[in-house]
Amino acid sequence: xxxxxxxxxxxxxxxxxxxxxxxxxxxxxxxxxxxxxxxxxxxxxxxxxxxxxxxxxxxxxxxxxxxxxxxxxxxxxxxxxxxxxxxxxxxxxxxxxxxxxxxxxxxxxxxxx
Amino acid sequence: xxxxxxxxxxxxxxxxxxxxxxxxxxxxxxxxxxxxxxxxxxxxxxxxxxxxxxxxxxxxxxxxxxxxxxxxxxxxxxxxxxxxxxxxxxxxxxxxxxxxxxxxxxxxxxxxxxxx
Numbered sequence: 001x002x003x004x005x006x007x008x009x010x011x012x013x014x015x016x017x018x019x020x021x022x023x024x025x026x027x028x029x030x031x032x033x034x035x036x037x038x039x040x041x042x043x044x045x046x047x048x049x050x051x052x053x054x055x056x057x058x059x060x061x062x063x064x065x066x067x068x069x070x071x072x073x074x075x076x077x078x079x080x081x082x083x084x085x086x087x088x089x090x091x092x093x094x095x096x097x098x099x100x101x102x103x104x105x106x107x108x109x110x111x112x113x
Numbered sequence: 114x115x116x117x118x119x120x121x122x123x124x125x126x127x128x129x130x131x132x133x134x135x136x137x138x139x140x141x142x143x144x145x146x147x148x149x150x151x152x153x154x155x156x157x158x159x160x161x162x163x164x165x166x167x168x169x170x171x172x173x174x175x176x177x178x179x180x181x182x183x184x185x186x187x188x189x190x191x192x193x194x195x196x197x198x199x200x201x202x203x204x205x206x207x208x209x210x211x212x213x214x215x216x217x218x219x220x221x222x223x224x225x226x227x228x229x
Contacts, residue, residue: 004155034217043117043204043220044156089155099144099208100169101218103155 003027004092006104014112019077021107023090026071030092034101035064035075038087047088048075080111115140117207117221118187125227132192132199134224138207145188146218147180150202162188163210195228202226 005024013019021035031052036044050057050064050073057064063076077084087108091101118137126132138145143164148156158172162182173180177195182188192199202225206218 100158105155
């Protein structure tokens with residue numbers, strides 16, 4: 001039972017354009033969401049997070065949007081750069097439980113020069 | 114300001130041997146988490162520890178796997194009598210002792226375990 005789903009295994013965009021990565025979740029108890037970026041043979045690197053009391057959080061080129069009614073969040077990267085090419089993981093944690101993160105399977109982003 | 118450290122980075126074991134994976138959290142962090150990533154999969158939670166306490170081990174296999182985070186020293190994930198299915202990347206993460214509503218976990222580089 002996959003509680004966090006990233007339905008696009010891969011995404012390819014042109015340098016300078018917008019990258020939109022999507023994530024859906026099923027557990028209504030999730031109240032904190034994070035995006036991590038991962039290069040091969042490295043650990044995930046924290047990118048940006050959002051609490052369920054917000055619907056948007058922005059940090060430089062990265063913006064995360066949360067739609068609680070649809071149980072959907074998205075990560076926007078604009079403008080996209082070749083160095084953004086990596087696997088992006090969406091993760092969530094639930095109130096009232098331990099601090100464990102539930103991850104999606106990831107989306108491999110390729111930004112072409 | 115060193116990040117989360119894990120060693121070894123690569124570990125090769127034969128079936129039936131023991132594997133010990135070490136994790137040193139970031140300075141000031143007292144919460145440690147272990148995750149496992151199988152090929153083409155996301156990271157799966159295994160265990161959450163604070164100093165000398167296991168808080169949540171709901172993701173740990175019932176047998177052969179154990180974890181500890183002693184008062185002094187790194188956290189250890191121990192896999193006894195390894196099997197080929199244990200081959201995976203094992204990641205450790207740490208977070209500071211703060212209110213959970215704004216908690217962020219920071220990951221180490223991982224240990225890639227290969228069981229022959």
